Amino acid sequence: MPAERTLSLIKPDGLEKGLIGQIVARFEHAGLKPVAMTLVHLSQAQAEGFYAVHRERPFFQSLVQFMTSGPILAMVLEGEDAVAKNREIMGATDPAKAAAGTLRRDFATSIEKNTVHGSDSRENAAIEIAYFFGQLEIHPYGWKK
Ligand code: IDP
Ligand code: MG
Numbered sequence: 383m384p385a386e387r388t389l390s391l392i393k394p395d396g397l398e399k400g401l402i403g404q405i406v407a408r409f410e411h412a413g414l415k416p417v418a419m420t421l422v423h424l425s426q427a428q429a430e431g432f433y434a435v436h437r438e439r440p441f442f443q444s445l446v447q448f449m450t451s452g453p454i455l456a457m458v459l460e461g462e463d464a465v466a467k468n469r470e471i472m473g474a475t476d477p478a479k480a481a482a483g484t485l486r487r488d489f490a491t492s493i494e495k496n497t498v499h500g501s502d503s504r505e506n507a508a509i510e511i512a513y514f515f516g517q518l519e520i521h522p523y524g525w526k527k
């Protein structure tokens with residue numbers, strides 16, 4: 383079985399707080415390998431495209447404004463049950479409801495500025511990975527946990 387992959391984003395609030403190292407350390411500790419990474423500053427159109435499923439939600443414009451307010455770190459995480467494991471490490475969308483020890487509970491500012499994004503299914507992971515990375519930008523390598 384090839385290892386599962388998921389898309390992770392560290393949102394602008396995470397970069398502003400200097401959290402890249404701590405966040406990536408948690409993924410690696412849990413056996414999720416970053417096999418692609420890049421800093422991106424999304425345009426409005428790119429952020430709207432990424433969050434297109436939320437177009438009709440009341441928070442959409444604000445979310446797009448936040449996600450374009452500064453650079454983000456996009457990465458592909460690879461490992462067993464990567465999609466579910468990443469969501470578990472992230473915690474619930476609203477940091478007030480996120481479990482102790484999760485990234486959002488520990489680092490998020492609000493339900494909007496919640497530090498990380500993670501794909502919610504294998505199917506969406508494939509779509510979201512392709513939004514940020516081409517095949518040749520993903521580099522699997524060899525440790526296993
Ligand atoms: P998720 O990131 O946990 O999958 P989604 O429901 O997919 O949560 O929402 C996407 C993003 O939209 C959230 O991570 C958060 O930044 C923002 N968001 C979600 N719900 C709200 C809200 O009620 N108010 C403001 N922003 C929200
Ligand atoms: Mg989501």
